[in-house]
Structures are given as C-alpha cells and as structure tokens.
Amino acid sequence: xxxxxxxxxxxxxxxxxxxxxxxxxxxxxxxxxxxxxxxxxxxxxxxxxxxxxxxxxxxxxxxxxxxxxxxxxxxxxxxxxxxxxxxxxxxxxxxxxxxxxxxxxxxxxxxxxxxxxxxxxxxxxxxxxxxxxxxxxxxxxxxxxxxxxxxxxxxxxxxxxxxxxxxxxxxxxxxxxxxxxxxxxxxxxxxxxxxxxxxxxxxxxxxxxxxxxxxxxxxxxxxxxxxxxxxxxxxxxxxxxxxxxxxxxxxxxxxxxx
Numbered sequence: 525x526x527x528x529x530x531x532x533x534x535x536x537x538x539x540x541x542x543x544x545x546x547x548x549x550x551x552x553x554x555x556x557x558x559x560x561x562x563x564x565x566x567x568x569x570x571x572x573x574x575x576x577x578x579x580x581x582x583x584x585x586x587x588x589x590x591x592x593x594x595x596x597x598x599x600x601x602x603x604x605x606x607x608x609x610x611x612x613x614x615x616x617x618x619x620x621x622x623x624x625x626x627x628x629x630x631x632x633x634x635x636x637x638x639x640x641x642x643x644x645x646x647x648x649x650x651x652x653x654x655x656x657x658x659x660x661x662x663x664x665x666x667x668x669x670x671x672x673x674x675x676x677x678x679x680x681x682x683x684x685x686x687x688x689x690x691x692x693x694x695x696x697x698x699x700x701x702x703x704x705x706x707x708x709x710x711x712x713x714x715x716x717x718x719x720x721x722x723x724x725x726x727x728x729x730x731x732x733x734x735x736x737x738x739x740x741x742x743x744x745x746x747x748x749x750x751x752x753x754x755x756x757x758x759x760x761x762x763x764x765x766x767x768x769x770x771x772x773x774x775x776x777x778x779x780x781x782x
Contacts, residue, residue, distance in 0.1 A: 525668060525675065525693060525747055528710050530779040531718045535725060536756070536771035537589040538565065538581070546596045547572045551579065552755040552770035553731045555612040557639065557739035563589075564639050565753070566611040566624065567772065569596065574766035576609045578626065580642040586774060600643045602634055610731070612664075613639065617740040639739075662689075662731040665697070666745045669737055672696050675704070675745065677712060679731055687730040688714030713752060713775060726756025726773070748782035751775060 540548040546569070553568040562582045569579045583592040598605045611626040624645045625633040634645030662679025676692040691712035692701040705712045713729040732754030737746045752775040761769050 525673065525704060526779065526781060527704065528779070529705055529712055529717055529750075529777060531713055531752070531775040532778050533718050533720050533726075533756075534586075534774045535720075535722045536773050537586060538567070538772035539590065540569065541594045542571075546598075548579075548596075549767055550757075550770035551594075551772055553610045554753045554755065554772050555733050556735065556753050557613055557615075558736075559615075559639050559739055562640070564613070565589075565772075566597075566613055566642070568609040568611070570766045570768075570770075572767070574764065575605075576607050576766070577605070578603065578608050578611055582640060595642050597642055600645065602646050602648055608632075612733070613739075614743065615639070615740045623741075664733060664743070666734055666736070666743045668693075669744050669746050674699070675734075676701055677734070682708050682714065684727075686715060687728040688712075689729055689732075713754070718775060719778070725758065725771075727759045728756050729775070730755045730770075732772075748780060750777040750780070 538551055540551055542548050548569045548571050550570045551567045554565055556565045562584050564582045566578060566580050569577050578597040579594045581592045581594050583589050597603045607628060609627045611624055613624050615622050622636045622639045623633050632648045634648050636644040638644050664677050666675045668675060672695055674694050674697055678690050680688055680690050682688050689712040690706040691704040693704045694701045711717060715727045732752055734745050735751040737744045754773060755770045756773055757768050757770050
C-alpha cells in the first residue's frame with residue numbers, strides 16, 4: 525500500500541428517487557458488490573420526516589447507475605418500516621449465503637441465497653450492543669490481495685467540520701494497527717487529496733466502501749486498482765442532519781505506482 529493517496533471523483537452517480545410512498549431526500553452509506561454480471565448497491569435513505577430506511581439498486585455499468593430504479597427495503601417484511609441504516613453486504617463462502625448487515629439501533633443482519641432479490645433477506649439477528657459512541661459508523665476492514673496485510677478505514681471529522689477518511693494497516697487481523705494515511709494533511713481520502721474534473725460538488729468524503737475484487741467474507745481489495753464509493757453533499761447544505769442532501773460518488777486512485 526502507498527503511504528499517500530490522490531483521487532479523482534465523479535459527479536454524483538446515485539441520487540434519491542422519491543415516490544408517493546417514499547419522499548426521500550438522501551441516499552448514503554453505500555455497500556457494493558459485483559455478482560452475476562451486475563453491480564449491486566445497498567444504501568441508507570432518509571425521508572422528509574427524518575425517518576431512516578434502506579434501498580437497493582443494480583446495474584451492469586456505472587454509466588447506468590443514475591437511471592437504475594431503486595427498490596425501497598421497507599417493502600421487505602423482515603426489515604419493515606422500523607429504523608434501518610448503514611448496510612454492508614457480502615457472501616459467506618463456506619455456506620454460500622449472502623449476509624446483509626445493518627443498524628437497527630444495534631447492528632443486525634439478514635441472510636439470503638440471492639443478492640439480486642433484496643426482499644429475500646431474512647432471519648435478522650442482534651449481534652452486538654453497546655453505547656452510542658462505542659459503535660459508530662463508517663469504519664471497514666479489507667484484506668489486500670496477495671498479502672497478509674489488512675487495511676482499516678475510519679471516518680473522521682476534520683478541523684473544518686467536514687468528514688474524511690483515515691487509514692491504518694496491520695499484518696494479520698490480530699496484528700498491531702499502524703497509521704498509513706491518517707492525518708488531515710495526509711489523509712486516506714479528503715477534499716485536499718481529491719480532484720473533481722466535473723466540478724467540486726462536495727467537501728465531505730464520507731461513509732463509503734472500497735470496490736472489492738470479489739464478494740465474499742474476506743473483503744479483499746486490489747491495491748493496484750483502488751476505487752471508493754462514498755457519500756458527499758452540497759457544501760452549502762444545512763439544517764437537520766436527516767435532511768442533508770447526500771449523494772453517492774465514485775473515487776478512483778490517480779497516483780497508483782503498480
């Protein structure tokens with residue numbers, strides 16, 4: 525892994541698609557896998573009354589992301605209209621079972637045999653409970669392909685009040701985590717190391733997920749082709765947090781040395 529990063533960002537690729545039953549104002553907290561020739565993206569939604577839920581979409585190419593329909597997961601009877609947010613999806617290879625992990629207050633998970641059918645996730649379980657700040661959002665651990673190195677990404681809030689990502693590595697999951705790009709001056713991903721060829725639409729590089737080489741529980745990434753699906757928003761937006769107009773964009777690393 526390099527000791528510093530530079531990125532280029534797309535314009536927003538995924539935005540809310542409100543309808544009569546779902547007056548959503550934001551899409552955020554994405555998790556993404558590729559299976560059966562398609563990209564599958566699960567995300568958090570917030571509506572005009574401040575209620576949090578989740579949605580799903582799929583497409584074959586990122587150029588199609590903006591026109592792909594959203595399926596709102598409050599229609600899934602296992603998830604329903606309760607608070608649900610911050611999903612992560614992966615396949616547990618030993619059982620051939622897909623896991624959708626998400627918040628319902630404390631973390632929960634549902635399982636499915638078909639990631640292309642979001643209503644097929646069932647059997648929710650509470651897996652951990654703790655205080656609000658002990659279980660926060662935005663962190664993720666990945667294995668670097670072909671190595672025993674693990675990358676930990678952790679969302680932070682900078683001195684300017686904007687969100688960004690720090691990173692740490694360890695040799696094995698039980699190893700000592702060491703800072704990699706973990707400061708405001710040398711972040712993993714922040715507005716000061718991201719270029720926006722189509723215009724700077726956000727100053728936040730917030731809750732997102734790296735594109736994985738596969739879709740199983742090892743969460744493996746290719747360090748020679750790093751891409752990061754993240755949430756950002758109009759810097760002038762304000763008001764209640766639930767009404768922030770989060771959108772999803774894609775970062776691609778530009779200083780790769782492979």
